[in-house]
Each structure stands twice: as structure tokens, then as C-alpha cells.
Amino acid sequence: xxxxxxxxxxxxxxxxxxxxxxxxxxxxxxxxxxxxxxxxxxxxxxxxxxxxxxxxxxxxxxxxxxxxxxxxxxxxxxxxxxxxxxxxxxxxxxxxxxxxxxxxxxxxxxxxxxxxxxxxxxxxxxxxxxxxxxxxxxxxxxxxxxxxxxxxxxxxxxxxxxxxxxxxxxxxxxxxxxxxxxxxxxxxxxxxxxxxxxxxxxxxxxxxxxxxxxxx
Amino acid sequence: xxxxxxxxxxxxxxxxxxxxxxxxxxxxxxxxxxxxxxxxxxxxxxxxxxxxxxxxxxxxxxxxxxxxxxxxxxxxxxxxxxxxxxxxxxxxxxxxxxxxxxxxxxxxxxxxxxxxxxxxxxxxxxxxxxxxxxxxxxxxxxxxxxxxxxxxxxxxxxxxxxxxxxxxxxxxxxxxxxxxxxxxxxxxxxxxxxxxxxxxxxxxxxxxx
Numbered sequence: 203x204x205x206x207x208x209x210x211x212x213x214x215x216x217x218x219x220x221x222x223x224x225x226x227x228x229x230x231x232x233x234x235x236x237x238x239x240x241x242x243x244x245x246x247x248x249x250x251x252x253x254x255x256x257x258x259x260x261x262x263x264x265x266x267x268x269x270x271x272x273x274x275x276x277x278x279x280x281x282x283x284x285x286x287x288x289x290x291x292x293x294x295x296x297x298x299x300x301x302x303x304x305x306x307x308x309x310x311x312x313x314x315x316x317x318x319x320x321x322x323x324x325x326x327x328x329x330x331x332x333x334x335x336x337x338x339x340x341x342x343x344x345x346x347x348x349x350x351x352x353x354x355x356x357x358x359x360x361x362x363x364x365x366x367x368x369x370x371x372x373x374x375x376x377x378x379x380x381x382x383x384x385x386x387x388x389x390x391x392x393x394x395x396x397x398x399x400x401x402x403x404x405x406x407x408x409x410x411x412x413x414x415x416x417x418x
Numbered sequence: 419x420x421x422x423x424x425x426x427x428x429x430x431x432x433x434x435x436x437x438x439x440x441x442x443x444x445x446x447x448x449x450x451x452x453x454x455x456x457x458x459x460x461x462x463x464x465x466x467x468x469x470x471x472x473x474x475x476x477x478x479x480x481x482x483x484x485x486x487x488x489x490x491x492x493x494x495x496x497x498x499x500x501x502x503x504x505x506x507x508x509x510x511x512x513x514x515x516x517x518x519x520x521x522x523x524x525x526x527x528x529x530x531x532x533x534x535x536x537x538x539x540x541x542x543x544x545x546x547x548x549x550x551x552x553x554x555x556x557x558x559x560x561x562x563x564x565x566x567x568x569x570x571x572x573x574x575x576x577x578x579x580x581x582x583x584x585x586x587x588x589x590x591x592x593x594x595x596x597x598x599x600x601x602x603x604x605x606x607x608x609x610x611x612x613x614x615x616x617x618x619x620x621x622x623x624x625x626x627x
Contacts, residue, residue, distance in 0.1 A: 210527030210578065212551035218563050220543045226465045231439035236464070236539075237457035238443060245451070250582075254529055270530070270545050275439060287451060296441045298449045305450035314459035319468065319504050319535045323582045326510060353580045355527055357554060369510070372582055389581045391512075400555055408574045410554050413581030 203349050204356060206262035211357040211400070232271040239278050240318070244309035247285040250321065251379035255351035256281050326370030326389075333388040334416045339365045341392060344418055351379035354418045358410075363394040366411060374415055387416040469538035472503045473586060474607035476536060477618075478600045480513075481591045491515060494586065504535040511536075512577075515588045516614070520573045523561065523614030524585040525553035531579035533586050537609060544613065554578060564615040577614075587614040594620045 209215070227233040239253075248256075256277035257265075265273065282288040289299055298304075309317065335341055345360040346352070353375050367390065374385035396408035446452045476498055480487035490497040494511035498504060511533060514522040526532065527550045532540040543549050552560050557574050561567075568574060577585045589611040595603060610616035 207528055209547055209551040210525075210553075211555040212547075215547040215551045218543050218546065218548045218552070218560060220564070221541070224541050226469075226539055227461070229436070231436045233461040233465070234439050234443055234457060237460040238439075238446060238452060240460050241452040241456050242446070257529065266547065270542065272435060275435070275442075279442065282446075288445065288449070292445060292449075293442070296445055298445065302449060304448075307451060307453040307456065309456045310453050311455035311459040314456055314463060318460055318463045321534075321582070323510055353528060355578070355580065357527075369581070369583055389583070391583070404555075405558065405570065405574070407571065408557060408576070410576045410578060412578045413583050415581070 203258055203351065204347055205258045206265045207258045208355050210355045227271075231275075232269075235271045235275045235278065239274055241307065241309045242278065242282065242287070244307070244317065245287060246308075247287060248281055249373075249378055250323075251351060251373065251375040252281070252381070253277065254375070255379040258351065323372070324386075326372060328371040328386065331371045331386055331388065333368055333390075335365050335368075335388070335390060337365050337368060341365060341414075343392075343414065346418060348376065350376060352376045352418055354414065355412070357399060358394060358412055361394055361398050363392040363398070363412075366391040366393045369413065372415070374417055376415075376418055385417070389413050389415055464534075464539050468535060470536075470607075470609035470612060471604070472501075472538075473533070473536035473609070473612045474604040475501055476503070476513075476586070477588060477607045477612065478604035480588055481603055482600050487588070490588070498536060510583050511586060512583050513586045513588050514575065514577060514614075516590045518572075518590070520575060521561075521568050521614065522575045522577065522585075522587045523553065523557060524577045524579065524587060525550060526579040527551070527554055528578075528580060531584065533584035536586055537612060541609070561615060564610065566616060587612050589614075589616075589618045592618050592620040 257273050260273055260276055279293060283290050283293065292299055340362055342362045343354060343358045343360060346354065369389045369391060371386050372389045374387055377383045377385045391411050392414045394410045395406065396404035396410065397406055399410060447454050479501065480490050486497060490513050494513040498511060516522055530540055530545040532544060549560065554576055557576050558568055579585055589607065606618050608616055608618065611618045
């Protein structure tokens, strides 16, 4: 979707503000929101692409105003309700529905060290899926404007780049985010010269590399 | 601030978020959807066990061991796993090398993708609109704000993390560090250098993000 999250190349956002000796979490609720999101992830009710799409669906004005973990919190609540893990009425009352049976969490503390760093991305080697493009080949990014999830930023659509490397096979986020299948296919690092993206005023010594799928 | 106003759902005052997150956590615990001890362990992992010190060890090893550096540039996930920082299938990593001719920097314009196992969770600036919007269109301007003046004839490569590959910059080893041990070298390597918005300095005393 052409959302506010797709920020590459925008102007007016101001200077980068760096905090010295920044803590990992600024508030306890941020840490708990992070932990809750990861722990609920173990139910496998949604995948990484659904999660990203969840953040993108926050209204643009809210997206810009909210802090990072506020967005995580809003997404968590929406996905809990959407997947039926929690009822909207339970969110409102803060109490389990009287008819609900108590569940058993799939992620226990003894398993955290094993899963904490594993994003669960499947191996990318798959000789059964052929690549459509070859290293060194020039390619033009599709000019698409889907209302759903995509990882093809606006700033690169319709532009010509060169395949730098073939990374192997990955799920296709555009379908995977909406439960329409993993549609595994090759992902490539594609190099774009800055003048192709931004015009002649850009430095010919600048390049942007994006990871792109066979289908988008 | 104890007065919760349901019609102000996006109120940003911290106490409001504290209450809302607390309420959600106790609901999820009561429903048996999450184990509070698992939450503690997850938070502890990222607050105390995983962070840029991991990446710094990878960089220092690559600086002193040419064969390791070659393995790192050829198959980063495997080479990083040699140091015990991630399960072999858990990550899909790419390490890009800075040289006198090439400067690399990493961004995620669409969200906040970042190599957690080697750098921990990203700082706020990395996830912020200014960095995400400008890194691809004005990389040299952004680098200048970080205090890095990249010569016009040096190639700048910006890596926009749009897929499941995660990028780590292998910074240049500073001059005058020939006699340092691997540990002393690792102490010089900063988070910002591994994102590609800083150089590693020999004089730095280390321990900084």
C-alpha cells in the first residue's frame, strides 16, 4: 500500500536526532510490549509479513505521532482480535470472557534462548525453484500500486537497476501477508544508481541496493 | 494522569501506555496466552545478552584473521555462527566491507529491519522518519550529520533492507591499531560504525553504542 511507512526519499522529516547512551527500552511498557509481541508470535497465528502489514495499516497521522512501541502495541491488539486469540470485549473489560477456557502458552521461559534470536525464516536454498533473472542483468522494477502489503518502495518503481546477487528463495510478502500463500521465489539484491532514482543532481558515486522478488 | 479517557485512544502520555500495556499483559496471562516468565526472559535477552558487543567481536575477528574475513564476506550467517551468536538457519545475513574507496550504510526505509543477533534492537534514530526518509536520497547529508564527511569520489552504497536479509557493515580497521589484541580491537568497534554512519577511531576507549 502507498502508506506513510514507505518513507524513502521523502523531504521535511527534519534532522536525524541521536540520543547518547540510549537504553534498549526507554520505559518498562515498551519492554513488555516487545516481550508480549514475541511471546504471542509463538502461537503462529500470523507471520512476519502480516505483522509488518499490521503496522502499515495504522492511519498516517497516528503513524507519525506514535512512538515505535506504541505502534507495536496497537498492532498487537488488532491482530489478537483479528485472529480470535482475544475478544474485543475482553480488551475492553480487561477480563477473560466467562466462557473462555484457559490455554497453555506455547513459549515457556526455558525455550526463550532457543527462539529469541530465530526469526523462523526458512532456508533459502531450493534447487526446485528456478530464478527468473541472472546476476549482472538489467531489470526494471514494476510500477505497481497495490492496496495490500508490498516490499517494493515507491521510490524504486519503474526504475532500472542491475542484479547484484541472487539471495536464493524466500516467501513472497505481497501474498504471505494476507494469507494468500508463501509463493516462494528468488530474491535478488538489485543495485540502482542514485541519478536513476533521484535525477541528475544525485551523485554518480551513490548507489542504493534493494532486495527484490521475482514477482515485484 | 490516572484518569483514563477511553475516547482519547491515542493519548501518548507514558502513564497511559503503562496502564494499557499492564492491562493487556494481565489479560493475556490470565487467558493462558503468555507465560510471564517467558516475557521476562525475552526482555532480559535484549537488555543484557544481545547487543552491538556481539557484532564488535565479529568485526575484530575479521580484522585479525583474513581467512575468517573471507568466510564472513562469502557466507555471513555461517561465519557469525562460528562465534556462537546465532543458529545457522536463524538468520540470513550479508556483511558489506568498507574500504578507502567504498562506504556502506544500512537502512530500512519501510520499517525497522536490523540485524538483531549481532547488534541487538535498533536505536530510535534508526527507526525514525528522518533517517528512513533521507538515507536513500541524501546519504552524504545524513552521514555529515553523524560527523562523517565522505569524500565526493568515494562510492557510497546504501543497503535498504527490504527483504529478510540483514546487513552488517564491516568498518575499516583504524591505523595505529596493529599491536592491539582482538579484545582491545572489539572494544573500539561501535554500533554506529556497524550500521555505517561512523568510522572506527583508534583513540576511542570503547564501550560506547
